[in-house]
Amino acid sequence: MLSIVFRKLRSWGRVMRGNQLMASLFILFVLMLFFTMTSSRFLTWDNMQNVTRSTSSVVIVGSAVTLVMIARGLDLSVGSLLAASGVLAASIASHGTNLWLSYLAAIALGALFGALNGTLVVGFKVTPIIATLGTLNIARGMAYLVTPSAILVGLPSNWSDLGTGSFFQIPYPVIIAVVIALFFGWLLGRTVFGRHVYAIGGNEETARLSGVNIRKVIFLLYLMSGLATGIAAVVLTSRLGSGDPNIGVGFEFQVIVAVILGGTSLAGGEGRIAGTIVGALIVGFLGNGLNLIGVEPFWQYVAQGVALIAAVILDRFTRRERSEASVRREVNSKDNFDKTEDPKSIGNSASHQGEIS
Amino acid sequence: MAQPILSLRSINKSFGPVHVLRDVHLDVYPGEVTALVGDNGAGKSTLIKCIAGIYTPDSGEYIFDGNQVTVHGPRDATALGIEVVYQDLALCDNLDIVHNMFLGREQKKGAVLDESAMEVMARKTLDGLSVRTVKSIRQTVASLSGGQRQTVAIARAVLWNNKVVILDEPTAALGVSQTEQVLHLVRRLADSGIGVILISHNLNDVFEVADNIAALYLGQLAAQVRKADVTSSQVIELITTGKSAGISPVGANQ
Numbered sequence: 001m002l003s004i005v006f007r008k009l010r011s012w013g014r015v016m017r018g019n020q021l022m023a024s025l026f027i028l029f030v031l032m033l034f035f036t037m038t039s040s041r042f043l044t045w046d047n048m049q050n051v052t053r054s055t056s057s058v059v060i061v062g063s064a065v066t067l068v069m070i071a072r073g074l075d076l077s078v079g080s081l082l083a084a085s086g087v088l089a090a091s092i093a094s095h096g097t098n099l100w101l102s103y104l105a106a107i108a109l110g111a112l113f114g115a116l117n118g119t120l121v122v123g124f125k126v127t128p129i130i131a132t133l134g135t136l137n138i139a140r141g142m143a144y145l146v147t148p149s150a151i152l153v154g155l156p157s158n159w160s161d162l163g164t165g166s167f168f169q170i171p172y173p174v175i176i177a178v179v180i181a182l183f184f185g186w187l188l189g190r191t192v193f194g195r196h197v198y199a200i201g202g203n204e205e206t207a208r209l210s211g212v213n214i215r216k217v218i219f220l221l222y223l224m225s226g227l228a229t230g231i232a233a234v235v236l237t238s239r240l241g242s243g244d245p246n247i248g249v250g251f252e253f254q255v256i257v258a259v260i261l262g263g264t265s266l267a268g269g270e271g272r273i274a275g276t277i278v279g280a281l282i283v284g285f286l287g288n289g290l291n292l293i294g295v296e297p298f299w300q301y302v303a304q305g306v307a308l309i310a311a312v313i314l315d316r317f318t319r320r321e322r323s324e325a326s327v328r329r330e331v332n333s334k335d336n337f338d339k340t341e342d343p344k345s346i347g348n349s350a351s352h353q354g355e356i357s
Numbered sequence: 358m359a360q361p362i363l364s365l366r367s368i369n370k371s372f373g374p375v376h377v378l379r380d381v382h383l384d385v386y387p388g389e390v391t392a393l394v395g396d397n398g399a400g401k402s403t404l405i406k407c408i409a410g411i412y413t414p415d416s417g418e419y420i421f422d423g424n425q426v427t428v429h430g431p432r433d434a435t436a437l438g439i440e441v442v443y444q445d446l447a448l449c450d451n452l453d454i455v456h457n458m459f460l461g462r463e464q465k466k467g468a469v470l471d472e473s474a475m476e477v478m479a480r481k482t483l484d485g486l487s488v489r490t491v492k493s494i495r496q497t498v499a500s501l502s503g504g505q506r507q508t509v510a511i512a513r514a515v516l517w518n519n520k521v522v523i524l525d526e527p528t529a530a531l532g533v534s535q536t537e538q539v540l541h542l543v544r545r546l547a548d549s550g551i552g553v554i555l556i557s558h559n560l561n562d563v564f565e566v567a568d569n570i571a572a573l574y575l576g577q578l579a580a581q582v583r584k585a586d587v588t589s590s591q592v593i594e595l596i597t598t599g600k601s602a603g604i605s606p607v608g609a610n611q
Binding site for chain 2: 186190191192195198199201202203206207209210211212269270
């Protein structure tokens with residue numbers, strides 16, 4: 001029985017291999033189809049606005065974390081940092097300071113924590129999981145030190161404009177998320193920096209020997225992750241209308257699920273921003289849909305956990321397929337090498353590769 | 358005989374109490390393959406790392422193109438036109454051939470990568486080396502065979518008009534026909550005027566492509582000889598005992 005499931009999984013993996021994005025889109029489509037059929041309130045303009053608005057912070061942070069994870073890093077501190085930056089902004093604004101100045105303070109705190117993560121990983125060679133687990137606790141502690149309970153009073157009247165307003169029916173948070181995702185997509189796909197991120201994820205030592213300044217690149221990745229979290233904190237606290245030190249619990253988990261569901265390899269070296277956006281939407285619609293059909297919120301944690309593990313297992317299966325394929329290819333090309341000067345054999349090996357990839 | 362492109366004189370290098378290189382001489386001529394042979398621990402890797410700037414020799418002269426230079430880091434060596442193709446660290450599997458060839462030296466158009474220019478240059482370099490085995494230069498390196506990977510690694514070194522290319526056991530992991538391919542490529546590399554240093558454990562390979570053989574023995578240069586002047590068994594003697602009848606210890610070349 002189990003072996004049949006495995007075989008099914010692997011053949012599915014073979015279909016989806018090479019196009020992780022299509023696989024993620026397929027999952028999203030099935031999910032939306034399911035909730036459309038089970039809840040009449042799911043596929044409405046209001047609900048779409050609502051979900052995309054609340055997914056925007058996962059997209060903003062996930063875009064940056066995608067780069068971190070492609071370079072074989074990890075940032076667990078984003079959830080707590082979201083809270084720390086959020087309450088800092090709210091606390092400053094509630095004392096009558098200019099709204100934008102308080103936003104800027106939140107982003108600056110994000111950058112500061114990003115720089116701290118980068119310094120720990122690059123300078124002190126602490127493994128990313130431990131370094132950011134440490135800063136996760138530090139940031140959460142700082143959030144409670146700023147305020148032990150949510151700041152509601154004294155916030156300026158325009159506090160929630162950014163988080164709840166829209167431009168031609170498109171919520172501001174969505175616009176911000178799209179702009180940031182486009183930026184990271186451009187950075188990853190079109191620039192030398194992005195190329196170096198992939199190279200570090202592929203083989204750090206090779207990248208170093210090729211003259212890539214890996215310390216600088218990795219530091220900047222964590223810095224950008226912190227910056228993006230600062231921006232997400234502003235968007236989120238503005239939307240919620242309060243500075244709450246309890247927000248963002250499990251947020252890092254949502255981000256990582258989104259990134260992995262989006263096809264970023266756990267082993268590094270592979271991944272795309274478009275995938276992360278789809279991954280974030282899967283996470284968002286899953287939670288929303290379960291709410292609408294009346295599933296208890298606690299089950300959402302279960303669903304997310306299952307989604308993460310399923311994504312990782314699928315990643316493992318497609319990866320195994322790939323490495324088997326490369327072994328087969330090696331054998332093929334060895335056979336072909338004797339006649340390599342013959343153009344026919346090149347076509348031959350090409351057809352082998354076509355068949356496998 | 359032409360002037361050596363790279364000449365090392367009395368190079369010494371110690372790590373703490375361990376004297377790894379003792380008064381090593383080495384001459385590398387343009388357009389020739391100089392094979393560097395020696396048993397494990399003879400100091401081949403250390404010598405290569407001194408040339409590549411990863412280690413700085415404790416004493417000795419480093420003469421490049423007739424001028425005495427000091428090399429303080431890999432960047433200095435790269436600036437001189439010295440490129441090392443490492444045995445197993447040469448390529449990133451997840452990047453395609455073009456990306457690998459330009460890694461660390463990407464061409465830019467404004468702020469973004471100039472993919473088309475890089476593709477044209479990569480194609481030209483591979484054609485120049487008569488490499489016809491790769492299907493597409495946009496396929497990832499993971500999909501290549503061992504021989505093709507080595508070819509890309511070598512092409513990467515050629516791309517930058519280097520004067521000296523060091524190949525660290527380029528055929529170690531290859532089958533018979535792929536080894537043949539890579540050795541042909543090594544020959545073409547030298548024929549284009551580059552000074553090639555080939556590190557190899559395989560004397561068949563060495564005798565097939567080398568013009569010059571430098572044998573290290575326990576951190577000392579046993580001899581640097583013309584291939585035509587020696588037999589395989591003499592070279593084995595040099596590697597295993599540090600001397601061989603009929604070969605004067607050092608500087609047989611001069």
